[in-house]
Amino acid sequence: MTAQLHPVSGIPTPVKVWAPGKINVHLGVGKSGDDGYHELATVFQALNLGETLTLVPGGNGSIVVRGRYADADVPQGDANFARRAVNLLISALEDERDVDVLRDLDIIIDKQVPVAGGMGGGSADAAAALCGAAHLIGGVDDGLLHDCAVEVGADVAFLLRGGTAIGHGRGEKLSPVLTRGSFHWVMATSASQLSTPTVYSRFDDLNPDPEPAVVPAEVLTALAAGDLDTLAGAAVNDLTEAAVSYMPELAEVMEAGRDAGALLPLLSGSGPTIGFLARDAHHALDLAVLLQATRGVKEALRTTGPAPGAHIIDEH
Structure with missing residues (x-):
């Protein structure tokens, strides 16, 4: 239609x-x-x-x-x-x-x-x-x-x-x-899908009594300073183990990204897309080329953040 x-x-x-x-x-x-x-x-x-x-x-x-x-x-x-x-x-x-x-x-x-x-x-x-x-x-x-x-x-x-x-x-x-500068990411998508409720259910199985959810101060400090190395050492996704238990190939993709020089492999939400933090635009391009050839990766997409929220771009 x-x-x-x-x-x-x-x-x-x-x-x-x-x-x-x-x-x-x-x-x-x-x-x-x-x-x-x-x-x-x-x-x-x-x-x-x-x-x-x-x-x-x-x-x-x-x-x-x-x-x-x-x-x-x-x-x-x-x-x-x-x-x-x-x-x-x-x-x-x-x-x-x-x-x-x-x-x-x-x-x-x-x-x-x-x-x-x-x-x-x-x-x-x-x-x-x-x-x-x-x-x-x-x-x-x-x-x-x-x-x-x-x-x-x-x-x-x-x-x-x-x-x-x-x-x-x-x-x-x-x-x-507060953030300083731009953050360059390579988003590696998967041909497979993960159910969000299923991933959270597995998280519950693996973590019957989880600690209260917090954002580490180091993450906020690193973002404010544009300190990529500190951010890479402090940021985590608590759903990673649960997602990998359903899709073991995710761990292989993360390791391939590390081997290719990514500062941080990070599951995006409940997955299965994985974001890889790069040092700059040139590093992101190199990462994307290497990840595109990695088994288990459907596409390697370069992007940057932070970006603005929803806004009008054309009224006609």
Whole structure:
């Protein structure tokens, strides 16, 4: 189904929005609460490898997926994160605001973040959709946007803001983090997928009484100073052992990255994508070439952080 690309008379023009992907520079995992969610202490960093959405008012409610990962299994209809985000905003405002322009939006997704890899591509779609929808109705209170974002998924609130931030709770309680300079990453994706609930369940099996989740002071100090070596020695992802227990090849990819000179191999979220910290752009290029030839790596993608959060890039 083809989305309408040109405005209908009397209907606002389409709006184009960009939102970043992310990496968890550190991910500490604590106990599971009564709601089934684990207490997290994480450091998000937004990456310049992002998603672009075009919201077209006056359409028929279609979702069109284009771009590098257009052939991936992207949910359609109300199951799509972008559509769900818009629907939540409509529900939150329809009793007090005119939100008719948000009904029957066509959503065109330029898919540039790998799907189901722990980099937040679906969450970026939701963040972009919220940003664009808010623009179409003349602005929305930041607190309300945050609440809608959290209801879609814990990462969405961060991707609205971008930059680098500590996330507590499920990751939705955010505090900005000072950083210096750019951080160069090579994201090694896998042809296989990992179920997030399954990885967390295995974490529980391996850690029946985990310590409270914390972000080490050394991680924050290193980010503020742009000290890559200290960051490499302090940052961890507590889900790594659980993910590797399901996909042993992840450990082999991490070791290959270390052998190739990566400062830090870091599971992205619950995986299976692995982020490798490089010293600079030239080092990242060398790493990407070596990792691309490594068994178990589907793609080696270069990116940098921190990147800005969701924002309008073109109103036409």
